[in-house]
Structures are given as structure tokens and as C-alpha cells.
Amino acid sequence: MSSAPARSLGSRLVLVLGVVLVLAGVGILGWVGWQYWGTNVVAQRDHERIRGEISEAWEAQEDPIAGVGLLRIKRFGADFEVPILDGDDDATLAKGVGRHEESAQPGRVGNLVLSGHRVTHGEPFRKFLDLRAGDEVVVETRTHVHTYVLRQDGDEIRVPFTTSWPLWPVPDPDAEGEPATERVITLVTCSELFHTDDRSVVVGDLVSSERKPGT
Numbered sequence: 001m002s003s004a005p006a007r008s009l010g011s012r013l014v015l016v017l018g019v020v021l022v023l024a025g026v027g028i029l030g031w032v033g034w035q036y037w038g039t040n041v042v043a044q045r046d047h048e049r050i051r052g053e054i055s056e057a058w059e060a061q062e063d064p065i066a067g068v069g070l071l072r073i074k075r076f077g078a079d080f081e082v083p084i085l086d087g088d089d090d091a092t093l094a095k096g097v098g099r100h101e102e103s104a105q106p107g108r109v110g111n112l113v114l115s116g117h118r119v120t121h122g123e124p125f126r127k128f129l130d131l132r133a134g135d136e137v138v139v140e141t142r143t144h145v146h147t148y149v150l151r152q153d154g155d156e157i158r159v160p161f162t163t164s165w166p167l168w169p170v171p172d173p174d175a176e177g178e179p180a181t182e183r184v185i186t187l188v189t190c191s192e193l194f195h196t197d198d199r200s201v202v203v204g205d206l207v208s209s210e211r212k213p214g215t
Contacts, residue, residue, distance in 0.1 A: 042094075043094060043095065043123075046094070046095045046096070047082060047083055047095070047096060050066045050067055050083040050085075050095060050096060051070065051081065051083055053065070053066040053067075054066055054067050054069070054070065054083060057142070058142045061142075061214075061215070062142075063142055064142070066083065066085070067083040067084055067085045067086075067096065068084040068085065068086055068099055068105075068106065068141065069083075069084045069106055069139055069140050069141040069142070070082070070083060070084065070139070070140045071083075071084050071097050071114065071124075071137070071138070071139055072137075072138040072139075072140070073131075073135065073136075073137050073138070074135070074136060075127065075130060075131055075132065075135045076124075076127050076130075080124075082096050082097050082116070082124045083095065083096035083097070084096060084097050084098075084099055084106075084114065084139065085097070085098055085099065086098070086099050086101055087099070087101055088100050088101075088113075088115045093115060093116065093117055096116075096124070097114050097115065097116040097124055097125075098114065098115045098116070099112065099113065099114055100113035100114075100115065100167055102167070103167065103186075104169070104180070104183070106139040106141050106144070106146050107139075107141070107144055107146040107183060107206065107209045108183060109180050109181065109182065109183050110169050110180040110183070110184075111167070111168065111169050111170065111171050111180060111184050111185070111186055112139070112183075112184070112185045112186070113166065113167055113171075113185075113186045113188065114185065114186070114187050114188070115187075115188045115189065116128075116187075116188075116189055117189070117190070118189050118190050118192075119190075125187070125189040128154045128187070128189045128200055128202075129154045129155040129200065130154060131150060131153060131154030131187075131202055132150070132153050132154070133150055133151060133152050133153055133156075134149060134150065135149070135150045136148070136149055136150075137149075137150065137185055137187070137204050139185070142212075142215065143211060143212055143215040144209050144210060144211055144212060144215075145209070145210045145212065146206060146208070146209050147206070147207050147208045147209075147210075148184070148185040148204035148205060148206050148207065149204055149205055149207050150202050150203070150204040151202070151203050151204060151205065152202050152203065153202075154200060154202055155200065156202070157200065157201040157202065158191050158198050158199070158200055158201075159198060159199055159201060160197060160198055160199075161197050161198065161199055163199070166186050166188055166199070166201045166203075167186075170182075171184060171186045171201075171203050182205065182206075183205070183206035184203055184204060184205055184206065185203070185204045185206070186201060186202070186203050186204075187201070187202050187204075188200070188201050
């Protein structure tokens with residue numbers, strides 16, 4: 001006589017468990033969708049807004065509060081233009097490319113270090129591994145347009161996350177402690193699109209700094 005209630009209770013437990021699993025699956029899919037699509041939509045809007053703020057400041061002959069300048073890399077597309085912001089924390093990289101705050105300013109002697117995402121948050125460096133030695137990297141500030149030329153391909157240098165030499169004033173594993181005498185740029189990103197403990201690195205040399213008219 002007690003088997004029917006027991007089966008009923010067991011059926012309800014299975015139903016509840018099934019509902020919980022479905023809701024968990026929907027939640028996970030929603031999180032994945034947000035990370036890999038939603039954050040890109042938000043980041044693209046932020047990029048456009050910050051580019052506008054930078055342009056307005058430049059027109060007023062003021063240094064922009066929003067960012068350091070603009071980054072252009074033809075290899076990434078003719079319309080590729082991303083704000084450069086000070087800092088390389090998650091909040092900064094969600095809005096553009098981050099300049100390591102202890103690195104050189106654009107065009108100055110030393111190492112200008114820029115970091116960016118390959119996936120999510122606008123994924124500005126998604127095509128990083130497509131970079132080739134000789135590619136131009138253009139950094140525009142209020143007063144100048146600085147052009148750097150890369151020394152390596154984007155897939156040539158891969159280092160563990162804990163490796164520090166890409167941040168040094170002279171980005172060379174054999175140059176620790178050496179003072180900077182050249183004007184270089186270092187781009188850093190994740191080596192793989194998803195979870196990775198490695199970083200891909202390219203270094204470029206400044207080949208020209210053109211002063212903008214009226215500045």
C-alpha cells in the first residue's frame with residue numbers, strides 16, 4: 001500500500017531535479033552568451049563613445065580625460081581604431097587597449113606596452129596571431145601620429161603569464177636592468193582564444209613621429 005506514495009514522491013523529486021538542471025543549463029548558456037557576445041556589444045559602444053570624447057578634446061586642443069590616444073593596425077582591418085587607455089586591469093581592457101602605466105608614453109624613449117583582449121570585451125587583438133614582421137602599428141595622440149614597425153610575427157613569441165621582460169624599458173630577456181635608448185612598442189595578449197596561461201608578444205620600433213597640423 002505504501003509503494004504508490006513512494007513512487008509519487010520519487011517522481012516529484014526527479015521532476016524538481018530536472019527543472020533545476022534545466023535552469024542551471026539556461027543560466028550557464030546565458031552567462032556564456034553574455035561573455036562572448038554581450039560584452040562585445042557593450043565594448044563596441046564604449047569604444048565609439050570614448051573615440052568621440054578623445055576627438056572632442058583634441059579639437060579643443062586639450063588632452064582627453066578618457067584616453068591616451070588611438071591605436072590603428074592595418075592588419076586588423078582598414079577601419080580598425082581602438083582607444084588607448086591608461087591601465088591594464090579588467091575594467092580598462094573592457095573599454096579599449098590598455099597602456100601599462102609604468103611604460104613609456106607614445107613616441108618617447110622606452111617601451112610603450114599595450115595589452116588587449118583576443119576574445120570578449122570588444123576583442124581588439126583577436127587577429128593578433130595574424131600579425132607579420134614589417135606590419136605598421138600607428139598610435140595617434142593629440143599632437144602626433146607615431147608609426148612603429150613590428151620586428152616579429154604575431155605567433156613568434158609565446159611566454160608564460162609570469163614572464164616580465166615584455167614590460168621592461170628594453171623588452172629583451174637578456175636586457176634586464178639596461179636603460180632604454182630606443183623608442184619601441186610592445187603588444188601583449190592571450191596566446192589562445194580561451195583559457196591560457198601564456199601570452200603572445202610582438203615588439204616594434206618607432207620609424208616616424210609626425211606632428212599634427214595646428215598643434
